Amino acid sequence: MMKFLLPLAAFLVLVVFLAVGLNRDPREVPSPLVGKAAPAFEVPQLAATDKRFSPAEMKGKVWLLNVWASWCVSCRQEHPLLVELGKSGIVPIVGLNYKDQRADGLRWLKQHGDPYVLSAFDLDGRVGIDYGVYGVPETYVIDKAGVIRYKQIGPVTPEALEKKILPLVKELNT
Amino acid sequence: MMRALLIVLALLVGGSCLAKDAAPLAENEAVEQRLNVIAEELRCLVCQNESLAGSRADLAQDLRREVRKLITEGKTDAEVKEFMVSRYGDFILYRPPVKPTTWLLWGGPFLLLLVAVAALIMYLRQRGRTVAKATTEHLTTEEQKRAAALLAEEDKK
Numbered sequence: 001m002m003k004f005l006l007p008l009a010a011f012l013v014l015v016v017f018l019a020v021g022l023n024r025d026p027r028e029v030p031s032p033l034v035g036k037a038a039p040a041f042e043v044p045q046l047a048a049t050d051k052r053f054s055p056a057e058m059k060g061k062v063w064l065l066n067v068w069a070s071w072c073v074s075c076r077q078e079h080p081l082l083v084e085l086g087k088s089g090i091v092p093i094v095g096l097n098y099k100d101q102r103a104d105g106l107r108w109l110k111q112h113g114d115p116y117v118l119s120a121f122d123l124d125g126r127v128g129i130d131y132g133v134y135g136v137p138e139t140y141v142i143d144k145a146g147v148i149r150y151k152q153i154g155p156v157t158p159e160a161l162e163k164k165i166l167p168l169v170k171e172l173n174t
Numbered sequence: 175m176m177r178a179l180l181i182v183l184a185l186l187v188g189g190s191c192l193a194k195d196a197a198p199l200a201e202n203e204a205v206e207q208r209l210n211v212i213a214e215e216l217r218c219l220v221c222q223n224e225s226l227a228g229s230r231a232d233l234a235q236d237l238r239r240e241v242r243k244l245i246t247e248g249k250t251d252a253e254v255k256e257f258m259v260s261r262y263g264d265f266i267l268y269r270p271p272v273k274p275t276t277w278l279l280w281g282g283p284f285l286l287l288l289v290a291v292a293a294l295i296m297y298l299r300q301r302g303r304t305v306a307k308a309t310t311e312h313l314t315t316e317e318q319k320r321a322a323a324l325l326a327e328e329d330k331k
Binding site: 026027029031033124125128130131135 | 219220222232233236237240259260261262263264265
């Protein structure tokens with residue numbers, strides 16, 4: 001009996017491990033930045049070229065930092081959702097136009113809609129490195145004190161928005 | 175003819191790729207060598223099974239540029255790695271640090287080895303006992319007769 005049960009038990013353990021392993025998304029690497037102060041930066045704005053943006057300006061507000069680019073395909077997937085969110089006025093969204101050309105970025109916003117309060121222009125991706133960006137789009141929820149509370153890797157899905165981002169924004173605003 | 179043409183084409187294409195990759199490098203030999211050693215230890219997060227040194231992803235190029243800058247600023251290897259870990263997490267290191275959450279990862283293989291050795295010892299002891307039993311318990315005369323008969327039958331065939 002043991003001879004039969006032992007391999008079966010070992011096999012079942014293996015199956016459980018494999019099942020859990022296969023259902024995890026390897027692209028979702030936990031960010032060490034969650035719970036830490038959002039890295040400071042100061043870069044020009046995308047539209048108003050003579051103005052600059054720094055996260056310090058958003059102190060006292062709960063806000064989203066959305067990393068996007070005109071060359072990023074999955075940004076198109078999440079964009080209608082962001083446009084809607086931008087219109088609703090629930091939470092200000094700041095764009096970080098990552099490694100893009102100014103003209104391309106502006107054209108893209110005209111074409112797909114502009115949900116952003118403003119977009120910061122990160123031409124060489126230096127800000128992206130400080131924020132640990134490795135797959136555009138990425139979205140950060142930043143609280144009133146300027147601490148990163150959540151990071152969404154990849155496009156914002158309706159599910160992630162409903163279940164994680166919006167409840168968190170609500171909680172941080174109270 | 176066709177083959178020669180293909181080879182020439184391959185050489186041309188290969189050459190242009192190399193030229194593209196080599197462009198931003200090689201200002202300072204020592205810096206490049208250290209960059210390579212460090213980049214070999216770091217994971218490219220875009221194509222996760224490639225090292226930062228081997229990857230051609232855009233981000234990898236940016237990160238190599240960043241590492242190069244840190245080296246020329248006089249940062250130690252540990253400081254460069256710390257820079258990466260603070261942004262991308264431990265996952266960027268191919269050699270994860272030993273800490274409570276990674277104890278199982280580091281100790282797991284040895285734990286399995288221990289279990290296997292214990293199982294082997296148990297198995298060998300049991301086997302030794304059965305072998306000993308078989309050699310000490312002699313056959314009865316009845317059984318010996320039957321065995322001899324069977325063997326004789328075998329010989330006849």
